[in-house]
Amino acid sequence: MKLQSILTAAILLCTSTIFAQNKITAHTDKAETTINRDIYGHFAEHLGRCIYDGFYVGEGSSIENVRGFRVDIIDALREMQIPLLRWPGGCFADTYNWKDGIGPKSERPSIVNVHWGGVTEDNSFGTHEFLDFCELIGADAYINLNVGSGSVREAKEWVEYVTSANKSPMTEWRKQNGREEPWKVKYWGIGNENWGCGGNMTPEYYADLYRNYATYCHGADYKIAGGANVADYNWTEVLMKKLERYKHIVDGLSLHYYVHPGGWGNKGSARDFDEAEYHLTMQKTYYMEELINNHSAIMDKYDPKKQIDMIVDEWGAWYDCEPGTNPGFLYQQNTLRDAILAGIHLNIFNNHADRIKMANIAQMVNVIQSVILTREDKMLLTPTYYIFKMYSVHQDATLVPLDVETEMYTVDGKEIPALNASASVKDGKLNMTVCNLNPNQEEEIEYAFDGDYKNATGMIVTGDKLQSLNDFDQPEEVSLKEFKVGKPKNGKIKLKIPAKSVVLITLD
Structure with a gap:
């Protein structure tokens, strides 16, 4: 194998490995508990x-x-x-x-x-x-x-x-x-x-x-x-x-x-x-x-x-x-x-x-x-x-159990999960809320689910910096905005969750 091919294969392997660390699987078939x-x-x-x-x-x-x-x-x-x-x-x-x-x-x-x-x-x-x-x-x-x-x-x-x-x-x-x-x-x-x-x-x-x-x-x-x-x-x-x-x-x-x-x-x-x-x-x-x-x-x-x-x-x-x-x-x-x-x-x-x-x-x-x-x-x-x-x-939606595989967010040798999520189903819609704690990088996620969902929409709360706030002179510095996502395909969707953000993904 040529050197370039070896390098390309190594890069693809590393990329695949990193991506696989961020994977969320929703089990709608196990949804049974109501979220009060x-x-x-x-x-x-x-x-x-x-x-x-x-x-x-x-x-x-x-x-x-x-x-x-x-x-x-x-x-x-x-x-x-x-x-x-x-x-x-x-x-x-x-x-x-x-x-x-x-x-x-x-x-x-x-x-x-x-x-x-x-x-x-x-x-x-x-x-x-x-x-x-x-x-x-x-x-x-x-x-x-x-x-x-x-x-x-x-x-x-x-x-x-x-x-x-x-x-x-x-x-x-x-x-x-x-x-x-x-x-x-x-x-x-x-x-x-x-x-x-x-x-x-x-x-x-x-x-x-x-x-x-x-x-x-x-x-x-x-x-x-x-x-x-x-x-x-x-x-x-x-x-x-x-x-x-x-x-x-x-x-x-x-x-x-x-x-x-x-x-x-x-x-x-x-x-x-x-x-x-x-x-x-x-x-x-x-x-x-x-x-x-x-x-x-x-x-x-x-x-x-x-x-x-x-x-x-x-x-x-x-x-x-x-x-x-x-x-x-x-x-x-x-x-x-x-x-x-x-x-x-x-x-x-x-x-x-x-x-x-x-x-x-x-x-x-x-x-x-x-x-x-x-x-x-x-x-x-x-x-x-x-x-x-x-x-x-x-x-009052029904909790959908999630398997969450996530990279870690590390500072001064202390690490915590970079991603945190929950999901529920109601009125035929699957909603997942996910937090990206990492303030320095977006997190790519492979989101897998069962069910025939054709469309996806999103909303996001984020800001320019962690210290961003709403004050009486600037009351809308941080607010709820539309977040664009691609279409689901074969029970999966690829997501890029921006740094320091909370995102809602809705599938219907």
Whole structure:
């Protein structure tokens, strides 16, 4: 063989080998698990400018509003197809007496928000306002009860006030306050972070207290127990063991995990970071997979039939607050890095849809990893917003298992998978969302699937650099755009996923 032919063959062999490392195979014949739409839920706590001066500005505001709620935010959330909203906390939930937020606003007592900034709130936003807002945006409601400083009777009466159609002092009070028919609120959290701000309890004590509360909260159809902080596997072990005989009063167990590259003492900047810090952020993002696997293994031991769901009701990127802002308000910017982080999380949740039935990113407006930021009458949509809008195709779709062969993305000797993906089928369309974590090169993929799909379309979220963001002067620096792909052929399609991007591929 001539030297040129040998070189050509070697190049082709190397190219083929490299290409083969990026291969995704979709098994539509094994699609059977529904991706619960509530995996795409959100969280609104009485924290900083999330509610007040966020989506709720009051009826007297000069900003266009409906009963005090910003019209632009209502429209944006409906377009994003928000399925679920959690409230009132968070840590705030276990200091909140719901009766302070009921009745004429002029007669409601004030409260000091001891957890978040020490500010005084006038309780003008309460149960009626929250449930009114959920109806306006087309989202289901998830209410967290106060276990840390409340009482069983207080919790019982709140559930009755909201859900009961019977004649009682609570339902009569509701009617006097303008709501004749009960609301349909499915999800009820019994406490929040009871290992910390929710009471600094032991798992043994909380498990007993949970049973006490859950027994009396008639009308709460779906009850969620306060679960572990990150890798506290003992908490999950104790709760699952002590609640094993009480599956009739526990439907879900929560898990909380935040990504902060610098640790709690120095979480890092939301906008000023280098590639090494970005890579570390992605490493910590992938840690969610390990947490889910390990907590699921414990849950499976006591609940092999998966009667108790995993509820990841707080997750997201948590950095240092923006310089010059109130440190108790947790206001941070949102870059392309956060869009990729969100895409990875949602792919992971999709792929564990057999156990995970709800997840709530923290938080919806102006706090931590928000989908919306506001400044006076201005509003902008963050890169994370566009990920949720893109991924809405997975809501209530059927999970399609994937085999993913991927190259690795390496920085300072540490390697993580460059590609992360999930897929689902709905209304005859096969949708795959794939993240390319590598900021330096596009990744070629051979995407194989069964089924007679003739056409392919795509959408993409990316930017000029990892630090790209939307600001009030440039609100569309990062957005959702069309992504051109070729036609499928013989059950395959060749894709080139650009560097630092999240892509949606739709086959029909």
